[in-house]
Amino acid sequence: MEDLVLLDLVERYLNGDMNITEKEQFEKLRRQNSELDQLVVEQQMFFANLTHYGERREMKHTLHQVHMRLLDAGTISETSEEENLPPVIKFWHKNKRTIAVAASIAGITALSITGLMQAFAPKGSQNYLQQLSRKVIQLEGVQKAQSQKINALIDSTENATKSPDKEQLSGGTSFLIDEDGYLVTNSHVVKGASTLVVVNNGREYLATKVYDNVNNDLAILKISDKDYKSKGRLPYDIRKGTVDLGEEIFTLGYPRNEVVYNRGYLSAGSGFMDDTLSIQLSISANPGNSGGPVLDKNGNIVGILSTRDKQANDVVFASRSINISKAIEELKQDTAHTKLNSPRNASLKGLDRVQQIKKLQDCVFMVKGY
Amino acid sequence: MKAESQDLDILEGIARNDSRAIEKVYKENFGLVQNFILKNNGSYDDARDIFQESMLVLYEKSKQAEFSLTCQIRTYLYSICRRLWFKRLQQNHRYGTPVESLEDVVPVEEEIEEKEKLDMDFTLMDGAMKSLGEPCKSLLEAYYFEKKQMVDIAEQFGYTNADNAKNQKYKCLMRLKKLFFAQYKQAD
Numbered sequence: 373m374e375d376l377v378l379l380d381l382v383e384r385y386l387n388g389d390m391n392i393t394e395k396e397q398f399e400k401l402r403r404q405n406s407e408l409d410q411l412v413v414e415q416q417m418f419f420a421n422l423t424h425y426g427e428r429r430e431m432k433h434t435l436h437q438v439h440m441r442l443l444d445a446g447t448i449s450e451t452s453e454e455e456n457l458p459p460v461i462k463f464w465h466k467n468k469r470t471i472a473v474a475a476s477i478a479g480i481t482a483l484s485i486t487g488l489m490q491a492f493a494p495k496g497s498q499n500y501l502q503q504l505s506r507k508v509i510q511l512e513g514v515q516k517a518q519s520q521k522i523n524a525l526i527d528s529t530e531n532a533t534k535s536p537d538k539e540q541l542s543g544g545t546s547f548l549i550d551e552d553g554y555l556v557t558n559s560h561v562v563k564g565a566s567t568l569v570v571v572n573n574g575r576e577y578l579a580t581k582v583y584d585n586v587n588n589d590l591a592i593l594k595i596s597d598k599d600y601k602s603k604g605r606l607p608y609d610i611r612k613g614t615v616d617l618g619e620e621i622f623t624l625g626y627p628r629n630e631v632v633y634n635r636g637y638l639s640a641g642s643g644f645m646d647d648t649l650s651i652q653l654s655i656s657a658n659p660g661n662s663g664g665p666v667l668d669k670n671g672n673i674v675g676i677l678s679t680r681d682k683q684a685n686d687v688v689f690a691s692r693s694i695n696i697s698k699a700i701e702e703l704k705q706d707t708a709h710t711k712l713n714s715p716r717n718a719s720l721k722g723l724d725r726v727q728q729i730k731k732l733q734d735c736v737f738m739v740k741g742y
Numbered sequence: 743m744k745a746e747s748q749d750l751d752i753l754e755g756i757a758r759n760d761s762r763a764i765e766k767v768y769k770e771n772f773g774l775v776q777n778f779i780l781k782n783n784g785s786y787d788d789a790r791d792i793f794q795e796s797m798l799v800l801y802e803k804s805k806q807a808e809f810s811l812t813c814q815i816r817t818y819l820y821s822i823c824r825r826l827w828f829k830r831l832q833q834n835h836r837y838g839t840p841v842e843s844l845e846d847v848v849p850v851e852e853e854i855e856e857k858e859k860l861d862m863d864f865t866l867m868d869g870a871m872k873s874l875g876e877p878c879k880s881l882l883e884a885y886y887f888e889k890k891q892m893v894d895i896a897e898q899f900g901y902t903n904a905d906n907a908k909n910q911k912y913k914c915l916m917r918l919k920k921l922f923f924a925q926y927k928q929a930d
Contacts (some may be wrong), residue, residue, distance in 0.1 A: 376912045418919050425867040426887035428860070431759055431801050435794045438765045448772045450786040700836075 503560045518629040541742040545625040547662035552600045553595030557663030565741025572737045583703045606715035607731045611672045625664030626738035643689040657688045664692045671720025671728045775823045796822035805847035821847045870921040878914035
């Protein structure tokens with residue numbers, strides 16, 4: 373209670389509400405009592421603060437009112453002409469930045485997804501596998517020169533070139549499956565060619581495509597030239613059973629205009645992406661080897677060379693020999709080719725490789741598609 | 743440039759919290775400030791805020807007897823707004839090339855410093871008032887700000903007589919004082 377009385381006194385003193393005698397008494401008291409003096413100072417400061425607070429609040433209030441009044445009167449404005457624009461444009465102005473960011477994110481996401489898709493999606497074998505048919509353009513010059521040389525060397529009168537006066541589209545290898553001039557090769561070797569010429573020992577023969585299966589990439593050609601003379605029974609057999617891992621194999625083919633021998637081994641029992649109709653070989657093969665025979669050490673056909681892995685060295689894929697047998701069977705259904713016989717004469721067994729090759733050479737033909 | 747006599751009248755008006763004087767200053771200068779702030783990365787709300795804060799500075803100054811305006815109110819206000827706004831941009835780490843208009847500027851560093859101190863005092867008292875609670879808050883407001891008579895206050899708040907109301911007022915004031923000084927110490 374005393375405090376309150378004291379406070380009242382101080383307040384009255386500070387407000388100047390005291391009469392002269394009261395004031396004199398109070399000031400005397402103040403000088404004597406330092407606590408009271410302290411209280412007065414403190415109170416003075418506090419009141420100053422409080423008053424100031426009140427005034428400032430009042431001023432803020434006035435400012436707010438003035439602002440609202442002027443806004444209502446239209447003297448000041450907190451909107452720009454933008455407000456009169458259609459909502460879509462307003463939305464755009466308002467969210468420009470967000471939209472830009474969103475668009476960028478969408479773009480980046482789309483790109484990364486595309487990238488990921490490309491990285492993870494199973495690749496078309498085209499990207500990884502290179503078909504070993506010869507890209508003729510790169511060899512064209514050499515080939516022409518060589519053909520001419522060969523033709524000049526061999527019996528120039530009788531054996532004029534059968535090559536039509538057109539640009540060669542493709543090239544590859546083929547081999548006989550019947551002594552009557554049936555040759556097997558890859559479908560992609562003869563793809564798109566209207567004229568086919570097969571070459572053996574420098575002699576050219578015209579051939580026609582009598583069977584084509586793009587799915588297992590096999591084609592059978594028939595030499596249609598009357599010049600062609602049977603060379604007697606084919607010295608090899610088409611092997612029926614499976615080939616064992618690590619088994620030695622060799623091939624003959626025409627990556628150049630000269631027949632080329634290569635040796636390797638079976639490195640896997642299946643082909644690219646676990647294709648069980650193919651086998652994987654470790655052998656060096658080049659464009660032009662496509663369609664070449666893959667032979668085991670006894671000189672029997674175990675497959676037909678078709679593609680290689682672009683991303684690895686010496687990883688070559690060959691179609692299994694069973695596919696050749698199947699193709700022959702299918703072709704035999706055709707009445708024109710009933711006389712076709714699979715070769716079944718394993719006569720190369722036991723011969724050394726040089727002898728084997730000498731005999732095989734006559735049965736392996738270069739294919740040129742025009 | 744010397745302040746014009748018209749400006750001095752207005753300044754007096756502002757000191758008295760005369761809404762006509764305030765309105766006049768508001769009308770003549772708000773657009774300029776708003777434009778400046780909008781051009782410098784600010785919003786309409788920022789413009790209102792900054793302008794009213796500088797009006798408060800002008801108000802505080804106008805109450806000081808020793809203050810004499812050495813330039814036009816327009817220049818003075820604009821300079822304060824500009825300073826306040828750049829400071830705020832800096833605090834928010836929003837930089838940008840300042841876009842200036844062709845207005846004159848006067849140095850206002852002292853004003854800004856003083857303003858910050860006053861802002862702090864205001865915040866402290868505001869905090870104390872807010873944590874005081876009712877009816878103390880209204881009672882004190884009625885007596886000290888609205889300058890009502892104790893008799894009227896007693897009637898308004900339902901006290902039986904003015905003396906009771908007065909007692910209550912003193913109790914409230916003591917509480918407020920305690921709260922204020924407690925906060926004051928904390929702030930120091």
